[in-house]
Amino acid sequence: MEKREKILGQRHAYLYPTKVPYYREPIHLVKAKGSYVWDDQGNKYLDVIGGIVSISVGHNHPRIKEKMKQMVESDAIQHTTYLYLSEYMADFAEKISEVAPGSLDKVYMTNSGSEANEMAVMTARTSTGNQMVISLRHGYHGGTNVPLSLCGHGTWKFDSQPQTAVAHANAPYCYRCPWGKERESCNLECADDVQDVIDTATSGKIAAFICEPILGVGGFIDAPVGYHKKVYDIVKKAGGLYISDEVQTGAGRTGKNFFAIDDSGVEPDIISMAKGIGNGAPVGAVVTKTEHANALKGKLHFNTFGGDPYQAMQAAEVIDIIKDEKLIENADKMGSYLKEGFAALQRDFPLIGDIRGRGLLMGLELVKDPKTKEPAVEETAKLMETAKEQNILIGKGGLLGNVVRLAPSLAITQEECDELLKGLRKAFENL
Ligand SMILES: Cc1ncc(COP(=O)(O)O)c(C=O)c1O
Numbered sequence: 001m002e003k004r005e006k007i008l009g010q011r012h013a014y015l016y017p018t019k020v021p022y023y024r025e026p027i028h029l030v031k032a033k034g035s036y037v038w039d040d041q042g043n044k045y046l047d048v049i050g051g052i053v054s055i056s057v058g059h060n061h062p063r064i065k066e067k068m069k070q071m072v073e074s075d076a077i078q079h080t081t082y083l084y085l086s087e088y089m090a091d092f093a094e095k096i097s098e099v100a101p102g103s104l105d106k107v108y109m110t111n112s113g114s115e116a117n118e119m120a121v122m123t124a125r126t127s128t129g130n131q132m133v134i135s136l137r138h139g140y141h142g143g144t145n146v147p148l149s150l151c152g153h154g155t156w157k158f159d160s161q162p163q164t165a166v167a168h169a170n171a172p173y174c175y176r177c178p179w180g181k182e183r184e185s186c187n188l189e190c191a192d193d194v195q196d197v198i199d200t201a202t203s204g205k206i207a208a209f210i211c212e213p214i215l216g217v218g219g220f221i222d223a224p225v226g227y228h229k230k231v232y233d234i235v236k237k238a239g240g241l242y243i244s245d246e247v248q249t250g251a252g253r254t255g256k257n258f259f260a261i262d263d264s265g266v267e268p269d270i271i272s273m274a275k276g277i278g279n280g281a282p283v284g285a286v287v288t289k290t291e292h293a294n295a296l297k298g299k300l301h302f303n304t305f306g307g308d309p310y311q312a313m314q315a316a317e318v319i320d321i322i323k324d325e326k327l328i329e330n331a332d333k334m335g336s337y338l339k340e341g342f343a344a345l346q347r348d349f350p351l352i353g354d355i356r357g358r359g360l361l362m363g364l365e366l367v368k369d370p371k372t373k374e375p376a377v378e379e380t381a382k383l384m385e386t387a388k389e390q391n392i393l394i395g396k397g398g399l400l401g402n403v404v405r406l407a408p409s410l411a412i413t414q415e416e417c418d419e420l421l422k423g424l425r426k427a428f429e430n431l
Helices: 002-014 062-073 087-099 113-128 145-150 189-201 227-237 260-264 290-294 309-324 327-348 377-389 414-429
Strands: 029-033 036-039 044-047 104-110 133-136 166-169 208-211 241-245 270-273 284-289 352-358 361-366 395-397 403-406
Touching: 044 414, 062 309, 087 104, 087 284, 087 309, 104 113, 104 290, 113 133, 113 145, 113 208, 113 241, 113 270, 113 284, 113 290, 133 189, 166 189, 189 227, 208 227, 227 241, 227 260, 284 290, 309 327, 327 352, 327 361, 327 414, 361 377, 377 395, 377 403, 377 414
Parallel strands: 133 166, 133 208, 208 241, 241 270
Antiparallel strands: 029 036, 036 044, 104 284, 270 284, 352 361, 361 403, 395 403
């Protein structure tokens, strides 16, 4: 207990106050394996949020551990940069271009999703010569300058934050459709809104449209079928590039393709990624078409740690593990299994207003009343606690924080899914 108190004191004394921990009694995690993590008291938890959607192939995967061990024991180069040759960096870039859709084959490695999105937008602006970027309300793209401009959540924006050449379209948020439509009556008004924003808030020419195939921080909002295709055509007409932010949805999480935008049959111009691609290692990347990467030719652009040996090795290994262990197929199978389980929970707990997501990226939007859809904000915060009492670590999101976010390891087993469903049922009962 003493250590925990010390860490809390240190956080209070030395960390920015923006770093707010989960839980009334924050947990000190010290150990992890597969789908599980342990705290300093020896309590074992089923980890269904994996950092924040960062654990893809499972905590401390034996293949990654082995490679790290080999590197340490052979005194492999611990740090090098783009200025020298590195097999780790080159392998990672090649593997990304192999799993990327269509002709996306030029990679820029970063240390985070925010940095990847900075690079994605800079690439689009340089390649098109246009400045304006359209992003979505309820979208989240990171905490640095450009991503905060792209951000569609007031909670993450600062009064002094400059909004640089960004306009926001309405989110494809079917459960709370801004046009009051139901799935059956939907005419993709949300896609038309992108055109409306281009017509009213830009010169008619844009650099890019950026969106997450499923809006993560926004509460796992999954656009209606046909949305991405329709928006793609609108974006192309305005001279823009289509950026798919796959920081949460990439690395096979949606259970169909390596990148979720492929599920919609759209070939984007740029994909940004991080989180699951490194299975928790601080690595991100952008992949784009040669013509867009070439637009930056003649200038230098450098980052010290992008593609660092240990990070690049881990990311390359993650790609291989996902293939070898058929984790995309598992995400699909376990995702469907869990969805059925959540539907059974919903029948017993009307607090669950909406179940959404794909593969192993699933959200439960909690509402006080399924008719009024009043967001159940306090109940969601309480559910985090009652789930923790059942040794289940879940996440939350949504503009108001009333969406339970579930994104376990892609290697989760059926037994672990049963454990999750059983624990969640108890957690709802104990609310
Ligand atoms: C969709 C999306 N893009 C970008 C980011 C930013 O990534 P990072 O926190 O690694 O900078 C996040 C982080 O949550 C995210 O969810």
